[in-house]
Amino acid sequence: MEAYLVAIGIIALIYVLLSLGLTLQYGLTGLINFGHVGFFAIGAYASALLVLNGAPFIVGFAAAALLAGVAAWPIGLVSLRLRDDYFAIVTLGFSEVVRIVLTSERWLTNGVQGIPGIPRLYPSLGGATGQIATFATILAVTVFAAWMIRRIARSPFGRIIEAIRDNEEAVQALGKDPPRFKIQVLVVGAALAGIAGAFYAHYITYIVPEQYIPLVTFYVWMAIIMGGVGRVSGAVIGSVILMVFLEGSRFIRDVVPGISEVDMASVRIGLVGLLLILFIIYRPQGLMGDYTKR
Amino acid sequence: MTTNRRQFIGTLGAASALIAAPSVLRAQSQGVFRIGALCPVTGAGAPYGSGMQKMIIAAAEIVNAAGGAAGRKIEVVSEDTQTSPQAGVLAAKKLIDVNKVQAILGTWSSGVSLAVLPLTNDANIILMNTSGAPALSVPPANAKGLSYRFQATNDRFGRAFAEICVKEGFKRPATMAFNNASGIGNTEGFRKAWEAKGNKVVESVVYEPNQASYRSELQKVLAANPDVIVTGSYLSDTTIIMREWFQSGQPVKWIIPGWAANPDLVKATGPEVVEGVISVDSISNETAPSFKAYADVYQKVTGQSGQSNIFSAMTWDMVHALALAIEAAGSTETAAINAKIREVSNPEGTKVYSYAEGKEALKKGKINFEGASSVLDFDQYGDVSPSFGVFFIEGGKLNRRYVVNI
Structure with missing residues (x-):
């Protein structure tokens, strides 16, 4: 049981990292980023390829953050002067471009065959201890990221990006340059997604382009909407709720009799959907409250 | 709705505790050999997954009706991979850590098999899959030789x-x-x-x-x-x-x-x-009695022809090969079973087509189980040839x- 809980914890923390990036981008700045999974994929491939070629983990993770951040920069340049909804389309398109490039550049990514045998973190510690060490590492990184985003939110920088979210014209009238701030936010959020990607690659140990579909982006959106948009605690709680729904539903069989083993899989997915809908109906502002609508 | 945040968290906590509780009571029971049926019931593999899972359950019933393997009943715990490596990994973790399964059968897509294999290796249990990726045959994936592939690569x-x-x-x-x-x-x-x-x-x-x-x-x-x-x-x-x-x-x-x-x-x-x-x-083994036995059960359970889902013939064979190996080993230790899987499936030995027949013939000597999906001979990588x-x-x-x- 413990190992299973640790596994859920690791995946949940990866989603927390992704949600923190999106909280900064959407919750605080109002950027509708529908391409989060693209940065996640870049981080995963960057770290996996480097570590497989003998680089230490720390280099892999640094490269994951750096490359994902660098990839966000041109997107910001070309598209941040677009209206919100157009930005959403551009980012969604970007994540699909990333997936297709990963599929096509076989010399580098092994294409649709994927990359197997990616080393786990702490290879010397072995099974259970290694898992707990991995969990502790990702927890520390997540806590640091959450703290950093809180600091950003409370700084003068944070007040400007929140002002951009609430009224961009007013900020412009005050002589500030909103696109510059938006690019910075986009890059930081993407770097966080890149780190999450590196953790994912070294945990699952096998990556293939088909894992990086828009569904992952929307899981992250679900998490921040359920948790409460615009709050760091919302990103954390939302990801935890998502994992409780997804994984907790595996145990329904123990309490609900009369459904065959095979049908259970479909019932389970249906139930997850129902829970999500009920949650949004009865708690539309998210568990921790929506701070964009104050 | 007037629930405040604190009440809500309380309710959530209570609900998850309720959901998690029964599993704690599921300690490993004696006298059974527990296998995990980890199939793609939803997602891209959905057209095959439910048939695959149903055939694992049906084949386990047949083994149990013949008196079980090495004196133990086969118990099946089912999970869904959603044809996604991430969901597959969590489902496999649950099967291994919560349900204490002693083998996992039926992973379908290569992505899921490659992600699950490191976990079954860590737990030192057997994984049987129907994936095509060549990487599954060799180290690092199959470093312990515990993975068996029922599909031609x-x-x-x-x-x-x-x-x-x-x-x-x-x-x-x-x-x-x-x-x-x-x-x-x-x-x-x-x-x-x-x-x-x-x-x-x-x-x-x-x-x-x-x-x-x-x-x-x-x-x-x-x-x-x-x-x-x-x-x-x-x-x-x-x-x-x-x-x-x-x-x-x-x-x-x-x-x-x-x-x-x-x-x-x-x-x-x-x-x-x-x-x-x-x-x-x-060449599937369409003329063999084992295929007929499988197709009859498949028809009864799903209402469709056995030829419509080649992968469910493979999962049918998985349970048979595994159960015969357990019977031959007379033990539920992974190493002992693993040593017998090729012995009961590959040539040299009496050809058998059903579990009961194989169990009987094992008393007299070596057997060669001929499956429904193929003649089921494994090479040194655990791949059918x-x-x-x-x-x-x-x-x-x-x-x-x-x-x-x-």
Whole structure:
């Protein structure tokens, strides 16, 4: 049981990292980023390829953050002067471009065959201890990221990006340059997604382009909407709720009799959907409250 | 709704505790051998997954009706991979840590199998899959030799294609592959085997799925003047390619995997277009009594013909091979079972077709279980090595000319 809980914890923390990036981008700045999974994929491939070629983990993770951040920069340049909804389309398109490039550049990514045998973190510690060490590492990184985003939110920088979210014209009238701030936010959020990607690659140990579909982006959106948009605690709680729904539903069989083993899989997915809908109906502002609508 | 935040969290906590509680009571019970049925019931594998899972359960019932294996009943715990590596990993973790399963059967997509295999290796239990990726055969994935594959690898199909090229005297082959793991696996397997014989492939093209026309890819291949084109393709794209090639009028032969070059292709293009096409398929064991036994149960459980889901024949065989190995080992230790899996499935020994028959014959000596999906002989990598039937399309009919063994 413990190992299973640790596994859920690791995946949940990866989603927390992704949600923190999106909280900064959407919750605080109002950027509708529908391409989060693209940065996640870049981080995963960057770290996996480097570590497989003998680089230490720390280099892999640094490269994951750096490359994902660098990839966000041109997107910001070309598209941040677009209206919100157009930005959403551009980012969604970007994540699909990333997936297709990963599929096509076989010399580098092994294409649709994927990359197997990616080393786990702490290879010397072995099974259970290694898992707990991995969990502790990702927890520390997540806590640091959450703290950093809180600091950003409370700084003068944070007040400007929140002002951009609430009224961009007013900020412009005050002589500030909103696109510059938006690019910075986009890059930081993407770097966080890149780190999450590196953790994912070294945990699952096998990556293939088909894992990086828009569904992952929307899981992250679900998490921040359920948790409460615009709050760091919302990103954390939302990801935890998502994992409780997804994984907790595996145990329904123990309490609900009369459904065959095979049908259970479909019932389970249906139930997850129902829970999500009920949650949004009865708690539309998210568990921790929506701070964009104050 | 007036619930405040604190009450809500309380409710949530209580709910998750309620959900988690029964599993804590599920300690490992004595007298059973517990297996995990980890199939793609939802997601891309959904057309096969529920049939696969149902056949694991049905085969376990048959084993139990015959008195179990090594005196123990087989108990099945089912989970869904959602055809996603992430969901598959969590489901496998749950099966291993919460349900304490002693083997996992039925992973389908290569992505899921490759992600689950490190976990079963850590737990020191057997994984049986139906995936095609060559990486599953060798370390690091199969470092402990605990993984068994019930499906012919794409690589093997490629090697069979190369054998056929030699036999038919082709000199200048070109390849066309659908851009996914299976399509490229076929043509890359072919290229490796063909080049190992000191030959060259004159042109290789990989095409993207779901196009309305493949004319430009086809022109590129035909420009190299091949005498045969080897494909890793599916039915819908093959249909378009064959039509467009026929219109081009350039004479060339084709070698196409059996799931694409089948009677449906003949129906779609008309017999004159595909005249002389060579279709290659692994021979399922359709004439064996084990296939009949499987097909009868499949018909009863799902209402469909057993031939409609080849993967469920494989999961049926998984339970049989595993249970016979447990019986032969007389133990539930992974190492002891693992040592017996090849012994009960591979040649040298009395051929048996059902669990009861095999259990009986084991008392007298060695057995060779012949499965429903293939004759079920494993090589040193734990891969089945089926024979390939070579069919020529002649006058709209697929005629089997000969058999290739790899």
